[in-house]
Amino acid sequence: MKVREFLCKKRKTMQFEQILQYTFSGLSTGAIYALIGIGFSIIFTATGIINFAQGEFVMLGGMLTLFFLEVLKLPLWAAIPSAVAVSALAGLLFERLAIRPLRQPTPLNLVIVTIAGSILIRGLAMLLWGKDTHAIPPFTGDEPISIAGATILPQHIWILAITLLIIAVNKFFFYHTISGKAMRACSYNRRAAGLVGIDVHRMVLFSFVISSVLGSLAGIIVAPLTMTAYDVGIMLGLKGFCAAIIGGMSSGMATVVGGLILGVLESLGAGLISSGYKDAIAFIILLLILFIRPQGLFGKAESERV
Amino acid sequence: MLEVSGITRVFGGVTALEDVSFTIRQGAITGVIGPNGAGKTTLFNIITGIYSRTSGRVLLEDRDITGLPPERLAHLGMVRTFQNIELFGTMSVLENVMVGLHTKSSSGLLACSLKMPWSIAEERCIRKTATKWLEFTGIGELAGDTAGNLSFGKGRLLEIARALAVEPRIILMDEPAAGLNSQETLGLAHLIGKIRQMGVTVVLVEHDMELVMDVCDRIVVLNLGKKLAEGTPREIQENREVIAAYLGDE
Amino acid sequence: MKRELLKFLLFAVLILVAPLAFKGGYLLNVLVFVGINTMLAVALNLLLGYAGQISLGHAGFFGIGAYLSGVLTATCGWNPWLAMPFAALAVGILAGLIGFPILKLKGHYLAMATLGLGIIIYIVFNETVDLTGGPSGLSGIPNFAVGSLVFDSDIKNYYLVWTFTLAVVLFSVNLAGSRVGRALRAVHDSEVAARVMGVNVRLLKVQVFALSAVICSLAGSLYAHTMTFISPVSFGFNFSVELLTMVVIGGLGSVYGSFLGAALLTLLPELLRGAQDYDIVIYGGLLMVMVMFVPGGLVRGIPDLFRRMARLREDAGNA
Ligand SMILES: Nc1ncnc2c1ncn2[C@@H]1O[C@H](COP(=O)(O)OP(=O)(O)O)[C@@H](O)[C@H]1O
Ligand SMILES: [Mg+2]
Numbered sequence: 001m002k003v004r005e006f007l008c009k010k011r012k013t014m015q016f017e018q019i020l021q022y023t024f025s026g027l028s029t030g031a032i033y034a035l036i037g038i039g040f041s042i043i044f045t046a047t048g049i050i051n052f053a054q055g056e057f058v059m060l061g062g063m064l065t066l067f068f069l070e071v072l073k074l075p076l077w078a079a080i081p082s083a084v085a086v087s088a089l090a091g092l093l094f095e096r097l098a099i100r101p102l103r104q105p106t107p108l109n110l111v112i113v114t115i116a117g118s119i120l121i122r123g124l125a126m127l128l129w130g131k132d133t134h135a136i137p138p139f140t141g142d143e144p145i146s147i148a149g150a151t152i153l154p155q156h157i158w159i160l161a162i163t164l165l166i167i168a169v170n171k172f173f174f175y176h177t178i179s180g181k182a183m184r185a186c187s188y189n190r191r192a193a194g195l196v197g198i199d200v201h202r203m204v205l206f207s208f209v210i211s212s213v214l215g216s217l218a219g220i221i222v223a224p225l226t227m228t229a230y231d232v233g234i235m236l237g238l239k240g241f242c243a244a245i246i247g248g249m250s251s252g253m254a255t256v257v258g259g260l261i262l263g264v265l266e267s268l269g270a271g272l273i274s275s276g277y278k279d280a281i282a283f284i285i286l287l288l289i290l291f292i293r294p295q296g297l298f299g300k301a302e303s304e305r306v
Numbered sequence: 307m308l309e310v311s312g313i314t315r316v317f318g319g320v321t322a323l324e325d326v327s328f329t330i331r332q333g334a335i336t337g338v339i340g341p342n343g344a345g346k347t348t349l350f351n352i353i354t355g356i357y358s359r360t361s362g363r364v365l366l367e368d369r370d371i372t373g374l375p376p377e378r379l380a381h382l383g384m385v386r387t388f389q390n391i392e393l394f395g396t397m398s399v400l401e402n403v404m405v406g407l408h409t410k411s412s413s414g415l416l417a418c419s420l421k422m423p424w425s426i427a428e429e430r431c432i433r434k435t436a437t438k439w440l441e442f443t444g445i446g447e448l449a450g451d452t453a454g455n456l457s458f459g460k461g462r463l464l465e466i467a468r469a470l471a472v473e474p475r476i477i478l479m480d481e482p483a484a485g486l487n488s489q490e491t492l493g494l495a496h497l498i499g500k501i502r503q504m505g506v507t508v509v510l511v512e513h514d515m516e517l518v519m520d521v522c523d524r525i526v527v528l529n530l531g532k533k534l535a536e537g538t539p540r541e542i543q544e545n546r547e548v549i550a551a552y553l554g555d556e
Numbered sequence: 557m558k559r560e561l562l563k564f565l566l567f568a569v570l571i572l573v574a575p576l577a578f579k580g581g582y583l584l585n586v587l588v589f590v591g592i593n594t595m596l597a598v599a600l601n602l603l604l605g606y607a608g609q610i611s612l613g614h615a616g617f618f619g620i621g622a623y624l625s626g627v628l629t630a631t632c633g634w635n636p637w638l639a640m641p642f643a644a645l646a647v648g649i650l651a652g653l654i655g656f657p658i659l660k661l662k663g664h665y666l667a668m669a670t671l672g673l674g675i676i677i678y679i680v681f682n683e684t685v686d687l688t689g690g691p692s693g694l695s696g697i698p699n700f701a702v703g704s705l706v707f708d709s710d711i712k713n714y715y716l717v718w719t720f721t722l723a724v725v726l727f728s729v730n731l732a733g734s735r736v737g738r739a740l741r742a743v744h745d746s747e748v749a750a751r752v753m754g755v756n757v758r759l760l761k762v763q764v765f766a767l768s769a770v771i772c773s774l775a776g777s778l779y780a781h782t783m784t785f786i787s788p789v790s791f792g793f794n795f796s797v798e799l800l801t802m803v804v805i806g807g808l809g810s811v812y813g814s815f816l817g818a819a820l821l822t823l824l825p826e827l828l829r830g831a832q833d834y835d836i837v838i839y840g841g842l843l844m845v846m847v848m849f850v851p852g853g854l855v856r857g858i859p860d861l862f863r864r865m866a867r868l869r870e871d872a873g874n875a
Pocket of ligand 2: 346
């Protein structure tokens with residue numbers, strides 16, 4: 001009797017520790033999804049475009065950091081901003097060369113152009129850097145830290161901290177700077193924004209640059225945990241989109257919460273049910289949300305005009 | 307024929323329609339007028355099942371049709387045209403009207419793709435009837451043109467031809483004269499008369515007062531989402547509130 | 557009407573004599589794939605080009621057809637001729653069921669949802685190892701056979717596959733010019749006006765989605781029984797995008813355009829054998845250039861080009 005009780009109790013605490021462990025790692029991947037998702041939402045609210053190439057900027061962040069570290073032998077503190085700058089440039093070029101010149105910007109053509117852009121970026125990355133998977137060294141060592149029986153890596157803390165910081169900066173930008181306010185005005189009503197003298201084209205360009213910066217940062221901070229390769233952008237991009245959908249395509253807290261929910265559910269699902277179906281979980285959530293609450297978990301339904 | 311009772315629609319905080327009720331007689335031409343933003347298009351959208359209502363009911367020949375989708379209403383004999391013309395732009399003028407005959411034909415997916423004899427016969431019949439409607443509205447010579455390239459006036463006529471192809475018992479037209487020149491407006495008035503002669507009930511939203519006063523048997527006036535008045539064209543012309551609403555707005 | 561029939565006959569004759577030009581040779585094998593890809597592209601075009609509804613998950617339906625056929629024959633010992641319609645029926649039902657909620661979505665959302673669906677299907681192929689063999693694939697799938705005639709060579713498979721492809725092409729051409737095809741195009745141009753004309757848009761979209769999926773499933777069965785080996789990589793997101801590329805390059809809303817697109821994209825990698833790693837870049841570039849500069853696709857772009865050249869020559873003559 002005693003032995004059985006003991007075993008039972010032990011299993012329970014183990015399960016609790018496990019769940020805690022999965023939750024921790026889920027929160028940090030969730031934070032990544034949130035960053036990518038915010039990138040999606042920023043472009044969507046400014047332009048009505050879902051940028052299928054969003055994930056490729058995540059890839060660019062990781063791969064470029066690696067390139068600056070290994071090939072140009074820059075220190076990490078210099079490699080990261082350089083990678084972000086180059087990604088931002090790529091985002092700018094993408095908008096200028098592919099999105100703006102589009103003669104018939106129907107939703108279908110926009111989907112196709114952004115898909116084409118993502119294939120192109122991915123293909124070029126493969127030609128430049130090959131098909132191998134690479135690791136970026138963690139920012140500050142890989143000595144695990146133990147909390148309540150679960151262990152987390154310093155990189156997890158980096159991810160959460162940087163995400164919080166970026167979200168704060170983001171919020172500040174959109175609510176307390178002229179450019180940010182102008183962008184918000186555009187997202188409410190493009191025509192009216194144009195009429196009061198806001199350069200709408202410029203704001204669209206801005207939205208691409210900002211979301212490629214967010215995407216590349218996400219790619220950089222996650223790379224030490226998950227490794228990086230030319231094709232990591234597809235999955236990360238799609239997961240970020242799921243986060244944005246859960247958040248109702250808002251560029252604020254709702255998407256952050258969406259990302260965290262997704263990350264934790266995925267991590268728990270992978271740990272407790274089956275790791276093979278880990279990626280499927282995100283997409284099942286995506287479909288369920290789109291079917292049941294297409295306006296996002298926290299949004300209100302709107303009707304469309306005729 | 308058509309009875310609207312207590313229709314209210316709220317968009318967010320805006321009340322676009324508030325407790326609007328009126329009845330439309332079989333075979334009559336009824337005008338719905340009112341300043342911009344009065345809620346006329348919203349009213350049409352609710353009657354034809356495109357928007358949902360906040361409250362109220364719509365009866366078509368004593369049958370409750372509240373909330374029925376437009377495709378069901380087409381089968382019950384109700385069609386409409388749109389304020390911002392909604393043509394099938396990439397299709398030919400004739401094909402546009404042929405789509406109007408959708409409810410009058412029945413070949414399914416398989417019969418069509420296997421070219422069953424009856425579907426071929428039906429197709430021939432559709433083509434002939436569609437041509438007839440184009441001629442009825444006076445745009446027969448445009449049959450082969452792409453609908454998206456039509457002038458505004460011809461586009462409006464095509465919308466009416468397409469709607470008539472459904473063989474409706476009641477047709478709702480949203481500002482059919484908007485963007486037409488005076489010659490075209492005259493033609494339209496004539497066409498509306500012909501449609502009534504076929505026994506089709508007509509409901510007309512229109513800003514061209516001359517046209518409205520000329521063709522309508524009865525008029526309903528909306529202002530700021532509420533029914534302001536209802537009566538014969540003469541009564542409406544003499545109604546003080548109506549005059550005030552129009553003068554106040556323009 | 558007559559013109560459409562003539563066009564089809566011309567196309568069919570072209571297809572029938574094509575193998576004479578490539579006596580044997582491995583190019584014949586490639587032409588078998590052109591046939592399968594044409595079927596797939598036509599199927600996607602019915603949905604995308606006519607009804608205007610995007611799908612980035614069609615590789616999934618192709619895969620289900622292939623795997624159902626493969627497993628039922630190789631593992632359960634069914635006759636391929638029985639497995640193929642069974643798979644098609646199953647896929648049709650699945651697509652019909654999922655079609656109702658998924659086709660409520662529009663534009664970008666529909667694209668993402670179908671993409672998600674495709675990826676879920678792909679993951680299932682990889683994870684149900686007991687059934688599908690997982691990532692390492694399923695082998696030992698029998699060829700089609702009629703009596704003692706076994707379709708085990710490229711030339712036999714060529715005619716087998718193209719018989720189906722030609723049937724699908726004729727079927728689609730007929731559909732496009734009919735009452736239902738018109739309703740589909742009407743939905744594309746103005747959904748609200750189509751509804752007012754009495755078109756049951758939701759049902760129609762689901763019908764064409766299911767039809768399109770069924771054709772993909774048939775193509776999947778043909779693929780499985782001609783290849784005799786299948787693995788998940790053939791049915792992933794990349795292939796869905798490749799199908800989309802075929803349809804767009806060929807020309808939305810043109811059945812023969814889909815053939816052009818399928819032929820080009822299937823032959824291209826063979827012609828670029830030396831530059832293997834470049835094909836993904838070339839796909840991306842091609843897709844982008846087409847959407848930006850030739851949004852009508854090859855079927856409209858090529859005649860346009862000729863017209864423009866003729867005009868140039870005329871101008872030069874006048875000067
Ligand atoms: N889909 C919608 N969402 C929000 N408000 C709407 C919508 N449709 C109409 N409205 C509002 O309802 C009011 C009436 O509009 P409408 O019916 O178009 O007027 P009318 O046709 O008489 O000019 C207007 O204030 C308009 O802004
Ligand atoms: Mg109006």
